Amino acid sequence: MVSKRPRIPTCTYRLQFNRWFTFAQARQIVAYLDALGVSDIYASPYFQASPESLHGYDITDHNKLNTAIGSRADYDAWIAQLQAHDIGQVLDFVPNHVGIADNRNAWWMDVLENGPSSRYAPYFDIEWQPLKTDLCNKVLLPILGDQYGCVLERGELQVRFEEGTFCVRYGERELPIAPGTYRHILEVALKNLAEYKDDDFYAELQSILTALEYLPKRTEADPKRIAERAREKEIIKRRLERRCAEAPQVQHAIEKALAQINGNPGDPRSFDKLDELLNAQSYRLAFWRVAAEEINYRRxxxxxxxxxxxxxxxxxxxxxxxxxxxxxxxxxxxxxxIDHPDGLYLPREYFVKLQQRSAKAQGIGLPGDGRAIYMVAEKILTG
Known part of the structure; x- marks a missing residue:
């Protein structure tokens, strides 16, 4: 296999992509940059991140472009313009971490919903058995602006229901509710349907509750049981959504149950059921100031x-x-x-592997010096 030397930039120009500077706008200045003598663009991260992100380092999906910056067609048009002017692109890439504040991070949302049995749990460094026993099989989420009890009793944590799925909202945050704990809500809803005991939809809701009892637990380690959980929980959600659509009485009973569970500010005891539901999740909500002492995921x-x-x-x-x-x-x-390689478990091995995979991607042999692509590392110096 033929090997070739990587393109080496002689003059780079940083482009900071965000919703205020897009691929389409970058395309418009290519000729200008060429006239300046720029050999290569140095591009900020542009994979999917929070739409409000101005920097792009809080990536939520490495395999999607940030829609706030542009579409794939917009990206391809920009690249075509760069190549027409023989300008290369050095991309600022973030392999060490992902942004978890946005619910578009499917991996993190799955971990919060399914705990240790999430198919993505191994993707993160989470200590599922920390010294604090109340965090056993849970992730600490230090996202609250005050002590948990104060936030709870002010009614700032609210459970919502949409399309067969329950979630808890706190400000702009939306967190999943574990399907196995839906019973905390549906059992209340079933009581609200007492006058309809002879109707089919009542029996169907009972059947859904039975299915929830047999759902594999969030602590499952057996891959077959994990796959079963992933499959069955979605079937249960679809059944619940369909039942609500076909029988408005069920939808109304659930809404009434949520009004009961979400509590009333000024009446602390009215939040007991919500507290019980939240304590049953794979995460523990906490005041942001406790993070330094109790955090159990690597950041x-x-x-x-x-x-x-x-x-x-x-x-x-x-x-x-x-x-x-x-x-x-x-x-x-x-x-x-490469952004923050110091955070990687095996940084040297990472760079070697990335060079090897870059050579394979280009269809070339790895050069003798191991450099198939121009690559630089960020190094933070302190002291």
Whole structure:
């Protein structure tokens, strides 16, 4: 297999992508940058992140472009313009962590819903058996602006129901409710339907409750049982959604149950059922100030909303780099700046593997010096 030398930038120009500076706008200045003598664009992260993110380092999905910046067609048009001017692209890539403040992070939402049995639980560094026993099989979420009891009794935590699924909302945050704990709500709803005991929809709701009892637990380690849980919980959600659509009485009974469970500010005891429901989840809500002492997932430094991922695992590496290596294969990305490699478990091994995979993506042999693509590392110096 033929090997070739990587493109080496001689003059880079940083482009900071966000909703205020898009792929379409970047395309418009390519000729200008070429006239300045720029050899390569140095692009900020542009994979899916929070729509409000101005920096892009809080990636929620490495295999999607940030829709706030533009579509794939917009991206391809920008790349075509760069290539027409023989300008390369060094991409700022973030392999160490993901943003978890946004519910578009499917991996993190799945972990919060399913705990240790989530198919994505191994992707994160979570201590499921910490010294604090009340965090056993739970993730600490230090997202509250005050002590948990104060937030609870002010009515700031509210359970909502939509399309067969329950979630809890706190401000702009939306957190999943574990399907196995839906019974806390549906048992109340069933009591609200007492006058309809002879109707089919009453029996159907009883059947759904029975299915929830047989759902594999969130602590399952057997892959077959984990797969069964992932399948059955979605079937239960669809059954519940369909029953609400076909029998408005069920929808009304659930809404009434939520009004009872969500409590009334000024009446502390009215929040007991909500407290019981929240304590049954795979996460424990907490005041943000307790993070330093109790956090049980690895973060980017001490940033609670950036959770580290285990990119040293082959499956995680492959998933995180899939779209990136596609861009390398087409020549859209000609260089890489790796963000915070100090946070990786095996940084040297990571760089070696990424060079090898970059060579494979380009269809070339790995050069003797191991450098298939221009690659630089961020290094934070302190002291």
């Amino acid at each position: 980017f430094f001490d940033v609670n909303d950036l959770a580290a991922i285990r990119v040293e695992l082959p499956k995680v590496f492959d998933t995180v780099h899939h779209l990136l290596l596609e861009f390398v294969s087409t020549g859209a990305v000609t260089g890489l700046r």
